[in-house]
Amino acid sequence: MEVQNARRWAPRGKQAWLAVAAALAIASGVRLLLHPLIGPFMPGTAFCIAASLVEYYFGLAPALTVMLLGLGIADYLFVPPYATIDVFDREDVILLVSYPLVTLLVIVLLERLRRAQFRAELIASVAQSRYEMLLRHDNERMLARRAVDETHRLLRHLSHHHRTFILIQALERNALHQADDIKLQGTLPRLPNEIAPGPRFAEVHPEDIQRLSNALWPGGHRVRLRNGDGRSRLTECVCERFTTHAGDFLVLRIGT
Template sequence: MHVQNARRWAPRGTRAWLVAAAALAVACDVRMLLHPFIGPFLPGTAFCIAASLVEYFFGLAPALAVMLLGLGIADYLFVPPYAAITVFNQADVVLLISYPLVTLLVIVLIERLRRSQFRAELIASVAQSRYEMLLRHDNERMLARRAIDETHRLLRHLSHHHRTFIFIQALERDALQPADDLKQHSVLPRLPNEIAPGPRFADVDPDDIQRLGKALRPGTHRVRLKTGDGASKLTECVCERFTTHAGDFLVLRIGA
């Protein structure tokens, strides 16, 4: 899989160049400390290591700068005759051929490794993002299907128990507005916005309506229901909860 941004793995800014300059200085100091012991042997090794480390952490451009500057410093300070630029001998030729080849080979391999690593991280990040999108999509589809099923169940419930239906209470404000065709407005208690009355609403004692409107929950409830002779009778009622696409509703009806 081709990823164009794979070559942009290295951090940018002045920090990379400052670290490259520091690595070059450290490599030069280390080589000067070792010079009394090893003489002109391997004059560019310290700079090759410095360029490789800079490449691994900060990318190709700072590493090439360290390599080129290190080549000049190594040839000037650590290849005999020391500190002389007028003499060009076999030692200079060996350094000019071996040091750039080895350093470039190491730098290129590290660059390919870092690009492959960054490309793998990008692909993993994209795959994770797509996986999360699929999970959200599946979750939304499952919730939508559940809401549709609950809506159908609510409709079947209302059609089956329409004669014993007292009221519906919406758990979300303004999800259900009160009906406008109520009779005997002066007799019925004032309803909150989330309650819609049913056919048996007027038969329930107003105090029970107020009580249930504030603390209704799924389960069984006992309310005072008017009978044909005008008396009140304690009656078992059932409250069920339905989750639909329009919100959550509690349906209170008469019956066990």
């Protein structure tokens, strides 16, 4: 995978150049402290380390700046004759060859490693996003399959209990959750009364029809049904919930 933004891993702004100034100041200070002990030996080592650290945290341009400015400071302060630019001898040539060569090698390797690291992080982030998308699609597919299975179960239920079927009520998606909350508080829930009558609907007492249209939820119910002689008797009924792709439904039938 080609990642164009891998070259832009380093932070930008004033912070990088403040780090350049701080790295040069610290490297110069450390080298000045060590100068009485080591003299002109390895004059550019501190600046090479500073350039490498700046490269790791802030990128190529600030590191090259530290390298070039560090080369001038090291040649001026730590290569004899000190604090003069009139003399150009063998020590100056050694510094001008060895210091940039070693520092550039380290900087280039660090730059490649940082770009590879940033590229791997970008690819991992893209892979994580795609994985989450696949999970959402799988969840949606499972919900759709569950809704289809529930629809088939509803149809089988209606055909099997056709002779005991009283009514079916369509609900909003969150209606039953609201009903459960209200039941816990001790009051009767009021649900949307979109009711489709069944074969036994006409036998139900009108007061029970009114009560069921306002307070129907899954579970057992006692309903007054008229007999052939016109009298009413209490009958145990069962209400079941079905969640389909078209919505939620409550089906009330005579218990068997």
